[in-house]
Amino acid sequence: MIRLHDYWRSSASYRLRIALELAGLDHNRLAVDLTRGEQQAPAHLAHNPQGLVPVLEIDGLRLAQSLAIIEYLDETRGLRLLPGDPAGRARVRAIAHAIAMDIHPVCNLRVTNHVRQLTGADFVIEDWMARFLGPGLAAVEAMVDDGDFCHGGRLSLADLCLVPQIYNARRWGIDLAPLPRLRRIEAHLAALPAFARAHPDRVKPA
CATH class of the missing domain: 3.40.30.10 (Glutaredoxin)
Structure with missing residues (x-):
């Protein structure tokens, strides 16, 4: 099992x-x-x-x-979550890494808990999330295709990384209005049974 x-x-x-x-x-x-x-x-x-x-x-x-x-x-x-061509694989990995290695690590629980311990009452977690989630996702918005998936009109590793980060953004009250591409992709993926x-x-x- x-x-x-x-x-x-x-x-x-x-x-x-x-x-x-x-x-x-x-x-x-x-x-x-x-x-x-x-x-x-x-x-x-x-x-x-x-x-x-x-x-x-x-x-x-x-x-x-x-x-x-x-x-x-x-x-x-x-x-088949990675494209067959080297350029496509590099692009998909770049989008996935922008989310999973740049945005996600600074917003996880152990980091925010440590910052809270260092700053005490001055720390507002919503401000921290806005500082990193908002600009990080804005960069991803510029990296993805203008369609239903992040790359090449089909499901990829980048899409699997995107959806959880959009979930986090909504949880912390991040304004997604300036991110029409990401919102469209997320809406399409949310309807898929596996997601x-x-x-x-x-x-x-x-």
């Missing part, structure tokens, strides 16, 4: 859940509550020394880092 260690609101977990749904892979979810610090418990650190989610146990392997896991699923389950089944509202604890 495939085992997914994740947190329901984690962007990285969300993008991996989409990939698992696209692959049609049944899996058991094992919740790691980031708000309670369960990612730093010895049991989880034994799975991932970084103390991060997600972790996927599949094919006799224990895999970490969501983009690496998704590329593993792409290669082993034929998801709907992976949504945090579908997997959050009761």
Whole structure:
């Protein structure tokens, strides 16, 4: 049985859940509550020394880092999330990395918690999110195609990264009105069954 260690609101977990749904892979979810610090418990650190989610146990392997896991699923389950040409792959990875490696890391819980500890009462998390999510997504808006997908008129790794980040932006009250391309892509993807089944509202604890 495939085992997914994740947190329901984690962007990285969300993008991996989409990939698992696209692959049609049944899996058991094992919740790691980031708000309670369960990612730093010895049991989880034994799975991932970084103390991060997600972790996927599949094919006799224990895999970490969501983009690496998704590329593993792409290669082993034929998801075709990367274009066949080198230029296309580079572009898709650039969009995905702009989200997953530039925007996401500075907005995750361990970073914002640390900033809160350093600044105390002066820290307003909504201001922090606006500072990084807004400009970051504006750059992505300029990188994507003017259509239903981020690149080339078909589903790609970039789309799996985009949807969770738009979810976060809405959660923190980011104005998406200046981002018509991203809004159109997100609306199209939200209607796809794999994306709907992976949504945090579908997997959050009761």
